[in-house]
Amino acid sequence: MILRSVRLRNIRSYEEEKIEFEPGRTLLSGDIGSGKSSILLAIEFALFGTIRGTVASSSLLRNGAADGEVILDFEVGDKSYALKRTLKRTANGISQGTGYLITNGVKAEYSPVELKSRVLDILGYPAGFLSKNKELIFRFTVYTPQEEMKQILLEPAELRVGTLRRVFGIDKYKTIREGSEIFVKDLRQKNNENKVRLESLPDKQQQAKSIEERISGIQEKKKILFPRQQEAIMLLASQQRVVEGLEARSQEAKNILQEISLTKRDHDSQISQRGMLIKDTGALQQEILELEQKLGAEKYSDDHLGSLRENIQAKEKKVQEYEKKRAHIIVRLEEVKRRIPEIQQEARIMNDRLVLLPEKQIRLDQLRNAAKILQINEEKREGLQKDVQELHANISVIQSAITKEHLLIEQVRHLDECPTCKQTVSTKHKEDIQKHSLKKIDAAKNDLLDIRHKHDEQETSLRDMEAAIKELQAKQRAFDVVNVEVKQLGLVQDDLKRKNTELHMLIEEKKEVAGALENITTFDYDEFQEELSRLRKQLLLMEQFAEAQKELEKKQEQKNEKEMAAARIQENINALQEKLTTLESASESMEGVEEELSRAKALLQDCQRKVHALDVEVALLEKEVQTVQEQLLPLKEEIAKLLCIQQKMENVSQIKEWTEKFFIKLMESMEKQVMASLYHAFNEVFCEWFSMLIDDPLLSVRLDEEFGPVIEQNGYETEYESLSGGEKTSLALAYRLSLNKIINDLVPSIKTNNLIILDEPTDGFSTEQLDKVRDVLAQLDIPQIIIVSHEQKVEGFVDRIIKIRKNDHVSSMS
Known part of the structure; x- marks a missing residue:
């Protein structure tokens, strides 16, 4: 993470200011109270928003201002970001407003909570740390406020160890161990409950055995009835076939009688139709004679009619052309005259x-x-x-x-x-x-x-x-x-x-x-019209005679058709007479079938009664088996559940024993090993940084088992309070730099390892100790270092100086 700039509007002592940063060492210089630390708090607010008990909105918004904002521009990897957070004063107090995040030029608006989640994801903080330790990680690796530099050294050992456990995620082993103990307790309670449930298992198994024996006895009775039932069914089927054969013959006799009736009716209908056709033929013959007398010897052919029609059409066309041409000439003559x-x-x-x-x-x-x-x-x-x-x-x-x-x-x-x-x-x-x-x-x-x-x-x-x-x-x-x-x-x-x-x-x-x-006008129009009228009358007369000729031909065709139809009907009458004779002969041979069918049906009913009686007896046995099986089924299901519980009890016992004897002890061992590894790495780096800051062979430090500093002077342990101001600051700075290195080494996903902010790291330093700070900065392999200090000598240790001054309660760059 590399900071590029931060813009403040109505934040603490700032009204409107933009501070730009570059890679390398940058010093925020100014008098005490000029507003240097306010820039750092604004950066922290832009990243995480307000933090209860640490970064309060009331301490950020400038007194008397209705709203304020911070815009932070920074880079992570190959991506650039612009992050904006806002504050607004309302009747209920000061609250955060909606902000935005611009990623490589793409803008998205978020609520304060959503914005914090996106920032934590960008900075690569481990997911397991986000709920509790997110601010601790940032303050131990990147930025620790001036007043909190020495807090971790002075707080009780239990609080200090607890803080370090949360930062490094070591408290998860304790959480797992406590959870495992609760888990074992739950397993033990479940096993006790299951033991009570399994007490009824033997009685239920004996009850199921008795029911199964009863079902076997009923099945034996069914086997004895089965041969008698099959014999009765076969006799019933044989008698059924006899009845079906007689019923078929009876139905055939009925069909013959019905067909005789239909044939007689069809015969009478054909005779009636033949009489009507003979009558119609006589009437048509009379109409033909009348038409022949009307026409006489006059005959007209189609060619004659066609020739006359063409002549009339030609004359009509000539009249139309004359009228059209004359009208056109008159219109044109009038147009020319006009x-x-x-x-x-x-x-x-x-x-x-x-x-x-x-x-x-x-x-x-x-x-x-x-x-x-x-x-x-x-x-x-x-x-x-x-x-x-x-x-x-x-x-x-x-x-x-x-x-x-x-x-x-x-x-x-x-x-x-x-x-x-x-x-x-x-x-x-x-x-x-x-x-x-x-x-x-x-x-x-x-x-x-x-x-x-x-x-x-x-x-x-x-x-x-x-x-x-x-x-x-x-x-x-x-x-x-x-x-x-x-x-x-x-x-x-x-x-x-x-x-x-x-x-x-x-x-x-x-x-x-x-x-x-x-x-x-030389054309005789009236004479031509009279000739055309005469030809039209002649055509009408010829068309009437031609229509009468067609009607005569049609009547002749109808007469011939009816004569042929009468001949066909006569043939049908003869065929129906022969069929009627055959059917009456077949009907006589079917007499006595009904009496034989009645006797066969009585015998069939007797067979059906015997089969029904046996079916009822078998059904009663099957019903009894079904009733008993219905009693057995839930009993077996309950037995199966109890057996499953019994198997689970065995599995639970194994899990409980493994958790108690192995897993919980394993977590204790892993926790001790991780703490020991952390202690050795932390102690080694802590001693190196302190020896670099304090060049005194008679004064040395180390960490005790609770990560507290042990100070030795002239071979004797001494108290923290007996140290000078510069020695106390050196001790806190060494502890802070050690935390930074260990956290960045053990949590490689963090993307803030190329930035560190030191807030008044030289408080109480002598001139010689200030020179040591130069060596410390040279040893820090961090691309961007931001230092807040009012010491003038620190200006010689950095690449760029940003001077802050305050006039009339307003901070600004000078």
Whole structure:
């Protein structure tokens, strides 16, 4: 993790400030109370939010401010992050608001709790540490506030060991051990409960055995009844087949009688249909005779009718063409007559407009030269304007030179000492300078008079030229107007030519159309219509005779069909008579079947009663077996459950014994080994850091079994309180640096191992001890180190210094 910047708004003593960080060693320098530690608290707040008892919202939000915020920019690995947290003052107090997290430019908003979860995930804190120790890990590895540097050394041994156990996750062994003891207690209680339940197992097993013996006795009775039941069933099946055969013969006799009845009815129906057909045939014969008398000898063929229809259609088409052509000629003649006066009127209007054309052309020639003269005069005007500007610039230069000389005269008049060589300026020298400047002024004034005279002449010429150009521009505008009018009259002249041509063509067309109308009236339209009416009447008469011929042919076909149908019905009547004779003979052979069937059914009922009696007896036995088995089934299920409990009891006993005799002791052993390993590593690093900070062979430290510092001076143990201020700070700093290294080594997933923040690590240090801090910083293999200190000498140990000052209760960078 590398910090890039932190932005504070209304946080503690800051109103609005942004502090930027870089890799390497950075010093936050300033007087005591200037606001250095506030920056560190803001960084911690941005990462974790408010922490109960440690980072309170009331201690962060600036007094009197309604809201505040912290934005922290940092990098972890190859990803960049921008993290924002907010505070808001309400009637109920100060609370956190919604913040956001920008990851590689992608922004997402979160609640305070969600934001903390995302930060812990980014920093790689182990999941098992998140519920209790997250702030401890950060404060032991990255940042410890100034007032908490020595707290872990001074607190009771039990609290110190408990804190270290939580930080390194060693308390999990104790938790597992205590949980295992509770687990063993639960297993023991369950076994006692199961023993009580298993007391009824022998009685239930004996009861199940008795029920099974009873079922076996019932099954023996069923075996004895089975042969008798099978014999009765076979006899019943045989008699059933006899009855079915007789029932089939009885049904056959009934079917024959029914078919005889149907055949007689069909025979009578066929005879009736034959009589009706003979009657219809006679009626058709009479209609045919009447049609033949009506037609007589007159006959018309289809070809004759077709030829007549084609002749009528040709004449109708000729009449339509005549009417259409005559109407078209009349319409066109009327259109030409209407169009000729219109064009003549348009031509008269155009001639009236063209009377002005010669006058406009003369006026256009007169104005054409004005455009050429205007262009020449505009070029001359540009030259005059340029000359006037140059003369005006020369006047300004000369006036500036005159002013400069006057200033020089004034300066020299009051000058006593040369500002360059520091020599005294004589009165004669000042007079010479003034005379020389006055000559320059006179010459410049003469030049100025000449230039002003030329300037006035050029301005007069320019004004005359402007007046001439305005007059020419007016003529140019008049030329443009007349030119447009001449072009428009030219277009009118072209239109007049086209109108005259169109008028000539319409007059010629009028003559042609009138001649065509005169020629078409020679056609005798009325005589042609009378001929067409006569042909239509002839066609109608021929169509009526043709329809009568078709009706006669249709009646002939119907008569032939009915005669053939009558012949077919006669054949059916003969066949039905033969079938009726055969059926009556078969019916006589079926007499006596009903009596035989009645006797067979009585014998079948007797067999059914015997089979039913045996079935009832067997069913009663099966019902008894079912009832007894229903009693046996839950009993067996209960026995199976008890046997399963018995097996589980054995397994539970084995687990309980393994947990008591092996697992709990294993956890105790592992805890001791981990604590011993941690102690040796911690003690070794702690001694190294302290010896580097305190170069005194007579003063040494080590850790006791409870991770408390043991101080030896001149071979004797001494108390912490007897140390000097610098020695106490060195002891706390060595303990802090040792914690940082051990935690980062034992928890490799943490991604804050390339950052450390030291808050006033040199409190009470002598000059020699401050030099030792330089060596400590050189030994720290950490890419980014941020130090808070008011010691001026520390500035020589770092790469970059950020100075903090406070004015009127507002902190800022200086």
